[in-house]
Amino acid sequence: MHDSYISKEVEDKLRKLWTDEGIYKFDSESKKQVYSIDTPPPTISGLIHMGHVFSYSQADFVARYKRMRGFNVFYPFGFDNNGLPTELLVEKNNNITAEKVGREKFIELVEKETKKYEDIYKDVWTHVGISVDWSLLYSTISKEAQITSQRSFLELSKLNRVYRKETPTIWCPKCKTAVSQMELKDKMVKSKFVDIRFKDDVIIATTRPELLPAVVAIFVNPNDEKNRKHVGKLVRVPIFGQEVKVFADSRVDPKKGTGIVMCSTFGDLTDIEWYKAYDLDLKIEMDDKGRMLNEYFKGMSVKEAREKITEDLKEKGYVLGDKSIEHSVNSHERCGTEVEFLVKKQWFVKYLDMKKDLIDLGNKLKWHPEYMHVRYDNWINGLQWDWSISRQRYYGIPFPVWYCKKCDEPVLAEESELPVNPMETMPKKKCAKCGSAEFAPEYDIMDTWMTSSLTPLINTRFWLDNPRKNVYPMSLRPQAHDIISFWLFTTVVKCYLHTGKVPWSDVLISGHGLDKHGKPMHKSLGNVVEPLPVIEKYGADALRHWASLSRLGEDASFQEKDVISGAKLVNKLWNVAKFVSKNSSENIKKSNNVVDRWMLSKTMELIKNVTMEFESYNSAGAKRLIDEFFWSFCDNYLEFIKYRIYGNGDKPDYILSHVFFAILKMMAPFLPYVTDEIYLELYAKDEGKKSIHVTDWPKYEENLIDGNSLETGDKILRIISYIRQWKHARKMALNAEIQKLEIEGDLEDGMEDIAGAMKIKNVLKGIGEEEVPGTGIRIRIVA
C-alpha cells in the first residue's frame, strides 16, 4: 500500500471504476427487493453549493446502506428545467426571450442549455460520490415529462378533478400574466394612507382611493364598540355614488386606520376572501394592462388615477387627512411591478374536498424526523382554495386543450396525441356539443408543480413505454423541509388521485446547509461555498464527513474545521489499513485473549446499534457510533495488541482484520472512496467483489458477545488511562518502561495486556496503594 492516501488520485480512479463496472446500476431484471428513491430534481439555475451537497449526501448515505443490505437500489437523478429560474437563465445566456423564439424552439434551447449545466452538475455530484444511476436521468421539460403531465391532466379530467372557472387571480399588469404566489416578493414602497369620509361617522383610511368605483362592501370588526353600530346599514360611496352594505368580520383590525375597511374587487387577498364569503358583487374596474376602465378616469394608470381621485376628493371635502407610510406590497419578482387582482378563467385541481383523505395519507407516511409531519397537516388544514394550475406564461408544458370557437366547450387531446402543443396542432374531432370544427387553443401553460408533483410516476414510466416494475410506490422521498407544502404535498395529491396509493413509504426531511455564520447561501450575499474546490483540497470523503455530522432535519452551517476532521479520519483509516496489511495472515483461529474477546464483543454491539440507527434513518447517529468506536479501536485496541504482534504472544491477526473490515463496511456509506480503496487493497481478493459498495453489510452474531470480557475490558481501559496519567504527571513518554505494577482486586484476565500496552516489566497480584476510579481495583506502580 502507498505510504499516504492521495484523495484526488484515488477518487479519479474509483469514479471511473464505479462507472465502468456499473456498481450503482439499477438491475431491472433482478429478483432482489427494490429500494427506490424519489430524488429531488435540482432546479437548473446555474449554481450548486454546500446546501445541495448537504442534503443529497444524506440521501446517499441511505442509498448506500440499503445497497449493502441487499436491496436492488433504484436511485435516479433528475433536473428541473421547467420553471422560471431556468427560463430566466436561458434567456439571459442567449439574450433572447422565450416568447420571441417560440415555445418548441425555446424548449430545444433549454434542453441544449440544460445539457451544459447537467454536465457541470453531474460532475459535481459524481465527485461528491452520490451513488445515483445516471442512466435513469430525467428532466421535467423532457418529452416524457410532457406526456406524463398532460396525461395526468386528462386523467384528472376523467375523474372530474379539474375544472375551469373565472376567478380572481394574481396578475402582473406589466407582464400581462397570472403569477403564482411563489413568484411574488415583498417590496417596500412609500404610500399615503388617506382618510376618506363616506358619511359623517364612517371614515375609511385607504392607500387605494382609485379603487372607490370598485367598492362593493364595507367591513368593521364585530367586537368594535365604536363602529359596530354601522353593521347592516347602507353607505354611499363618494363621487361614484354606489350604495354598499356594512358587514361585520373578524378579519378587520379595529386598531388599524379608523377600524372601517372598504372592500373593492379587488384590492388585496382579503377582498377576495370577503367576495367569496359574502357573495359580493363583482366590479371590474381595471384592464389587463392595469388601466382604469371607469369613465371618470378611463385609461389612466393606477398611479395617475390615484392622484386624480385624491385631488378631487380633497376639493370636494371628503378627505379628512392623510399620512405618509411605508408598507410592503406584493410585487412580481421578475419585473418588480406591483401586482393586481383580476378576474380570469383558470384551470383548477379540485382538492379542498379531499382534506381528510390527504391527512390520512400523511399518516401513512413514515416521517423522519417525525415532527416534520405537523407541517404537512398544518398546510392542509389551512388550505382555502383549490389548486390553481394555469399560468399565463409562455415557457412550460401546455394544456392539452382547445376550445370550440362556437360554444367555448373544451376539447381534450387524445392520449395517443401526447405530447401535444394545442397552438400548433388542432383536434382531429368535432366539438361534441355543437359539432363545430373550429377551435381555439388554450394558450396557458401548467404550473410547474403540476409536473414536479409527478416525479414518482415519471420515474416509474407510469404512462410511458416499458413501465418499470416494482419501483412504485417508491421507498423514499428525501427532500428539504421548505417544500413540504409544495413538492411533497402536491406529489401526494397527484399520486393518490392517479394510483390510489401514497407515493412512498418513508420521507426523509433534511435541513439546509448554511454558511459558517448560519446564514443561507446566496449569490447576492457572497457567501456561497462551492463543493469542488473543497473536494480538491480535502477530498470528497472529508466533505461528506461534514454532511454526516448533523442531526436529521437540522440546518447545518458549513464549518471548514469539520471537513478537516473528515480528512484526518480518512488519513487515520488509511494508516490503520497499512498496519492491518502488514499484520494480517490467513490465521483464523478463535482467540481466548480477553482483549480480543472484548473487541469482538464491542464490534458486535456496534453492528447491532449502527444497524438500528440506519433502520430509523438516523445516519448521523450511526456515523457517530462508528467514529467513536473507530478512534477507540485505534487508541486502545491497537496499543493492546502491538506487544503480541512484535513479540511472541498469540497473534491477533484475524480479529484485527475482521474488526477493521466491519468498521470499514460501516464507514463505506459515508466515506465511499477511502473505504473502497482499502477494500480493493486488502479484502477484495478474498471476497471477490468489485467494490465494497456491493458487499454485504456486516453480520451481527450475538454468540460472539461475551459479557465477562466486556466488563474486564472496561476495567482494563480505566487502569490504562490511570497509568497514562501517572506517566504524564512524571513527564514520562507513554512507552517509557515501568518496573512493576501490583494489582489488588477483582481482575483475573488481562494482566499481560496491561503489561504489554504500558511497557511494564512485571504485572502481578499484590497490594494496591491507589484506587482506580470506577473499578474497585487498587494498584501500586513502581517506576
Next chain:
RNA sequence: GGAGGCAUAGUCUAAUGGUAGGACGGCGCCUUUACACGGCGCAAGCCUGGGUUCGAUUCCCUGUGCCUCCACCA
C-alpha cells in the same frame, strides 16, 4: 398574526430525569517500528423565570433570541 424548529465551553456540536461527550482553538507533556494529518493530559459550557419531581441541562409552561414555512400589509 399562525405553525414548527433551535438555544450546551471562545467557536461548532452530542447525549442524558441523578451536574455533561466530541471537534476546532488555547495551554502542557511525549520524535512510541500505522499515523506528528499522531498520542497523552489540562483549563473552559447546559439562555431567563416558573412548574412537575427526592432530584432537571433533560419533561411542562412562560419570556427572550435566532432560523424556517405560511398568512397579513385596508
